[in-house]
Amino acid sequence: MNYLAVKDIDSIKQWVSEARKLKEDPLKYKKLGTDKTIGLLFFNPSLRTRLSTQKAAQNLGMTTMVMNFDKEGWALEFEDGTVMDQGKSEHIKEAARVISQFCDIIAIRAFASLKDKAKDKAEIVLNGFAHYATVPIVNMESSVGHPLQALADAITLEENKGHLGGKKPKVVLSWAPHPKALPHAVANSFVQMMQKQEADFVITHPKGYELDPDIAGDSKVEYDQDEAFKEADFIYTKNWSSFSDYGQVVSKDPSWTISKEKMALTNKAKFMHCLPVRRNVVVADEVLDDENSLVIEQANNRTYAAQIVLKKILDTLKM
Amino acid sequence: MNYLAVKDIDSIKQWVSEARKLKEDPLKYKKLGTDKTIGLLFFNPSLRTRLSTQKAAQNLGMTTMVMNFDKEGWALEFEDGTVMDQGKSEHIKEAARVISQFCDIIAIRAFASLKDKAKDKAEIVLNGFAHYATVPIVNMESSVGHPLQALADAITLEENKGHLGGKKPKVVLSWAPHPKALPHAVANSFVQMMQKQEADFVITHPKGYELDPDIAGDSKVEYDQDEAFKEADFIYTKNWSSFSDYGQVVSKDPSWTISKEKMALTNKAKFMHCLPVRRNVVVADEVLDDENSLVIEQANNRTYAAQIVLKKILDTLKM
Amino acid sequence: MNYLAVKDIDSIKQWVSEARKLKEDPLKYKKLGTDKTIGLLFFNPSLRTRLSTQKAAQNLGMTTMVMNFDKEGWALEFEDGTVMDQGKSEHIKEAARVISQFCDIIAIRAFASLKDKAKDKAEIVLNGFAHYATVPIVNMESSVGHPLQALADAITLEENKGHLGGKKPKVVLSWAPHPKALPHAVANSFVQMMQKQEADFVITHPKGYELDPDIAGDSKVEYDQDEAFKEADFIYTKNWSSFSDYGQVVSKDPSWTISKEKMALTNKAKFMHCLPVRRNVVVADEVLDDENSLVIEQANNRTYAAQIVLKKILDTLKM
Numbered sequence: 001m002n003y004l005a006v007k008d009i010d011s012i013k014q015w016v017s018e019a020r021k022l023k024e025d026p027l028k029y030k031k032l033g034t035d036k037t038i039g040l041l042f043f044n045p046s047l048r049t050r051l052s053t054q055k056a057a058q059n060l061g062m063t064t065m066v067m068n069f070d071k072e073g074w075a076l077e078f079e080d081g082t083v084m085d086q087g088k089s090e091h092i093k094e095a096a097r098v099i100s101q102f103c104d105i106i107a108i109r110a111f112a113s114l115k116d117k118a119k120d121k122a123e124i125v126l127n128g129f130a131h132y133a134t135v136p137i138v139n140m141e142s143s144v145g146h147p148l149q150a151l152a153d154a155i156t157l158e159e160n161k162g163h164l165g166g167k168k169p170k171v172v173l174s175w176a177p178h179p180k181a182l183p184h185a186v187a188n189s190f191v192q193m194m195q196k197q198e199a200d201f202v203i204t205h206p207k208g209y210e211l212d213p214d215i216a217g218d219s220k221v222e223y224d225q226d227e228a229f230k231e232a233d234f235i236y237t238k239n240w241s242s243f244s245d246y247g248q249v250v251s252k253d254p255s256w257t258i259s260k261e262k263m264a265l266t267n268k269a270k271f272m273h274c275l276p277v278r279r280n281v282v283v284a285d286e287v288l289d290d291e292n293s294l295v296i297e298q299a300n301n302r303t304y305a306a307q308i309v310l311k312k313i314l315d316t317l318k319m
Numbered sequence: 320m321n322y323l324a325v326k327d328i329d330s331i332k333q334w335v336s337e338a339r340k341l342k343e344d345p346l347k348y349k350k351l352g353t354d355k356t357i358g359l360l361f362f363n364p365s366l367r368t369r370l371s372t373q374k375a376a377q378n379l380g381m382t383t384m385v386m387n388f389d390k391e392g393w394a395l396e397f398e399d400g401t402v403m404d405q406g407k408s409e410h411i412k413e414a415a416r417v418i419s420q421f422c423d424i425i426a427i428r429a430f431a432s433l434k435d436k437a438k439d440k441a442e443i444v445l446n447g448f449a450h451y452a453t454v455p456i457v458n459m460e461s462s463v464g465h466p467l468q469a470l471a472d473a474i475t476l477e478e479n480k481g482h483l484g485g486k487k488p489k490v491v492l493s494w495a496p497h498p499k500a501l502p503h504a505v506a507n508s509f510v511q512m513m514q515k516q517e518a519d520f521v522i523t524h525p526k527g528y529e530l531d532p533d534i535a536g537d538s539k540v541e542y543d544q545d546e547a548f549k550e551a552d553f554i555y556t557k558n559w560s561s562f563s564d565y566g567q568v569v570s571k572d573p574s575w576t577i578s579k580e581k582m583a584l585t586n587k588a589k590f591m592h593c594l595p596v597r598r599n600v601v602v603a604d605e606v607l608d609d610e611n612s613l614v615i616e617q618a619n620n621r622t623y624a625a626q627i628v629l630k631k632i633l634d635t636l637k638m
Numbered sequence: 639m640n641y642l643a644v645k646d647i648d649s650i651k652q653w654v655s656e657a658r659k660l661k662e663d664p665l666k667y668k669k670l671g672t673d674k675t676i677g678l679l680f681f682n683p684s685l686r687t688r689l690s691t692q693k694a695a696q697n698l699g700m701t702t703m704v705m706n707f708d709k710e711g712w713a714l715e716f717e718d719g720t721v722m723d724q725g726k727s728e729h730i731k732e733a734a735r736v737i738s739q740f741c742d743i744i745a746i747r748a749f750a751s752l753k754d755k756a757k758d759k760a761e762i763v764l765n766g767f768a769h770y771a772t773v774p775i776v777n778m779e780s781s782v783g784h785p786l787q788a789l790a791d792a793i794t795l796e797e798n799k800g801h802l803g804g805k806k807p808k809v810v811l812s813w814a815p816h817p818k819a820l821p822h823a824v825a826n827s828f829v830q831m832m833q834k835q836e837a838d839f840v841i842t843h844p845k846g847y848e849l850d851p852d853i854a855g856d857s858k859v860e861y862d863q864d865e866a867f868k869e870a871d872f873i874y875t876k877n878w879s880s881f882s883d884y885g886q887v888v889s890k891d892p893s894w895t896i897s898k899e900k901m902a903l904t905n906k907a908k909f910m911h912c913l914p915v916r917r918n919v920v921v922a923d924e925v926l927d928d929e930n931s932l933v934i935e936q937a938n939n940r941t942y943a944a945q946i947v948l949k950k951i952l953d954t955l956k957m
Binding site: 030042046047052055068275285289295303 | 417
């Protein structure tokens with residue numbers, strides 16, 4: 001069993017429910033992971049993912065081995081048949097099979113390059129490991145998705161919709177400006193997760209920021225942010241770079257920053273963001289510091305998202 | 320309970336006594352830290368602190384998560400109200416609160432910049448974490464102090480004054496030359512620790528190397544190193560850069576190097592240094608390799624200093 | 639007890655036999671390392687060694703502390719009597735003695751510089767630690783040898799010679815081309831290990847690639863690769879740079895690449911390489927992906943090689 005994408009969740013409702021039970025008693029399955037090892041391989045920086053995934057593994061009694069692969073290991077080749085006489089020292093074929101012998105589960109973070117759309121879309125690092133490894137693979141953010149984040153977001157949504165009294169929530173994914181080009185992974189996985197939810201889901205962004213149509217599918221897009229925010233119960237904010245003009249920053253329009261005024265258009269919406277967030281660029285201090293901000297709890301739920309994923313994988317290993 | 324500075328020690332005598340008992344039986348409280356996690360966040364290099372704090376946590380049964388924050392995480396913003404459109408990706412407000420959800424204790428190393436005196440004195444990294452975190456914070460050397468080192472030094476002093484037969488020891492903190500500009504943290508905390516001890520304490524350094532007057536207080540300063548060394552029972556050596564001419568190297572005078580001849584002026588003094596030390600610049604080989612050198616034992620006591628601090632914090636968490 | 643070189647194996651036959659038993663029941667000695675700590679100090683990149691040595695330590699119940707010494711600690715001075723006023727902050731004398739207080743075993747990886755033959759041959763980092771540390775030292779690849787790899791190779795040879803029905807195997811160590819200058823450590827230790835085995839052992843390489851004569855001794859050298867491959871049961875391939883023209887790449891002759899045609903000259907030989915390996919430069923895809931390739935199993939055996947070494951050291955510590 002791999003956890004590569006939101007599609008690997010067979011029932012979001014069920015997983016969220018189980019994760020919330022784990023949250024009430026995180027050490028309940030402390031013996032499940034005894035003598036099992038998870039390798040966390042990072043090709044990019046990480047704070048929440050690094051610590052929450054370790055924490056989740058520890059809650060399950062697993063041993064963790066953390067490796068900053070790009071700095072501590074060897075540069076990897078992913079193409080088949082290459083004459084490896086340039087900068088790459090090791091092929092994914094060997095690396096994935098070898099690490100599988102030291103780890104019972106391998107978790108991988110490898111961001112999009114934002115330079116080569118085809119390679120990014122092919123998720124060559126994640127899928128390279130998934131193809132050649134002989135143990136389960138967990139996606140800690142790949143070029144296309146961040147399904148641990150999406151699962152944590154699903155938990156957070158579920159925990160915070162009680163006040164709607166059963167009404168289908170209106171959830172808005174809003175682009176916001178950012179000084180640098182960022183990947184689409186978080187937005188992609190959030191969209192895919194929302195597509196599996198009972199919700200009135202709207203994506204809003206300036207023209208030119210359409211997400212990969214293969215992912216956005218027929219999710220509703222509203223180019224007028226103010227219009228999108230009307231009656232919203234949850235505002236999920238994230239910057240991403242252009243997909244059509246791949247990896248480019250085509251707008252930094254400050255009128256898209258999430259402000260108190262914008263939030264006033266909503267139905268007292270809760271504010272969500274995956275973090276890290278640039279204050280007063282993506283979102284104003286007053287929104288982030290408001291009691292309706294869920295960002296800290298979202299990060300907390302990363303532990304239980306990772307823990308339910310690892311628990312399900314461990315369950316299959318014990319069989 | 321935080322451990323940010325020497326002032327957080329309510330009784331040095333008591334803590335040193337308890338630490339020495341831990342040293343005799345380091346695994347006595349092996350169960351105290353079960354299922355507790357400490358996050359060690361490094362913004363700077365570390366050898367002794369990195370390993371001794373891990374060791375201390377392990378002796379108490381804790382799980383450790385080590386992170387080189389500056390390289391493995393995101394660049395942090397510490398100012399309130401900033402428009403974060405430059406190099407900083409995450410605000411301390413989020414980082415500290417988020418990490419508090421993954422760790423029961425957070426320990427932080429963040430050296431002085433030696434460029435901005437006001438910011439260094441404000442200890443923005445350490446105090447940023449202390450302000451926003453919701454779990455105890457331990458200082459693994461901040462811009463102003465290194466209280467784990469000072470506590471280890473207090474243990475070492477206590478262990479090595481038996482031969483004085485109850486006489487109040489004369490302890491000299493001596494500046495020594497160094498090719499690079501170094502922070503004041505070790506010297507500051509040593510001074511603050513000595514100010515709480517029964518001792519004849521003297522600081523000696525060339526003019527221009529006065530420590531922050533808010534820390535030095537009315538501790539005795541003697542500009543003549545030879546005079547200071549007379550009758551000394553302990554010579555504690557450390558380089559630091561100028562405080563008044565902030566962060567500058569205003570002297571590399573080799574006559575201040577601790578030599579056999581200098582040590583001959585003392586009352587067969589024990590030699591102390593926090594390490595790392597540059598041989599034959601700060602101190603001559605013959606002094607460091609002499610049986611009166613305590614530097615290795617000082618490093619050993621780092622484990623028990625950290626362990627007593629963590630034990631006291633764990634005691635409060637269990638309440 | 640140190641494990642610095644192949645010569646530290648008193649009986650290869652016995653160690654291989656014990657390692658193979660551990661492989662059948664890796665957790666049998668899970669309690670042996672309780673409350674014991676191993677420090678893994680890396681001065682260079684590492685994948686297999688990093689993970690397999692951690693895994694081995696965990697299988698024995700030890701706690702591990704991993705440190706990228708060159709990046710996370712202080713630059714070390716190894717010369718005696720130096721005036722340390724340049725780039726080095728700490729002397730091996732202090733570092734080794736200090737770390738010995740935090741770790742029960744210290745394992746070290748420090749590659750050859752390939753610039754200074756005398757210093758490389760003196761193994762200043764490994765031997766510096768071995769000289770000043772007060773705990774056992776394990777070599778995770780030094781400038782001269784990689785005895786954990788050689789031990790894993792000995793295990794792999796033993797596991798794969800059953801089909802020879804007791805016949806003394808013909809084992810060929812073949813140089814192969816590589817774009818960069820590589821150290822001699824793996825080849826050296828393999829030679830030293832083979833010199834202790836009952837085997838028909840041949841080294842083949844282009845002229846100019848003779849290994850250190852102090853290591854090669856009277857091992858047979860055959861400059862004609864095709865001739866060497868005849869009747870071979872095992873082809874162990876590795877690139878190394880010139881020893882006489884120290885650290886230089888004096889040939890990249892592609893006719894030395896291990897190909898299907900070359901392997902056809904052998905007695906259906908098994909193919910071995912320590913990894914990482916550059917595909918289609920050192921060896922062709924078709925050889926590496928053939929069922930006669932042992933490279934993945936060699937990597938797997940790194941765990942049991944490390945584990946038998948650590949077990950033997952732990953046995954001495956318990957006495």
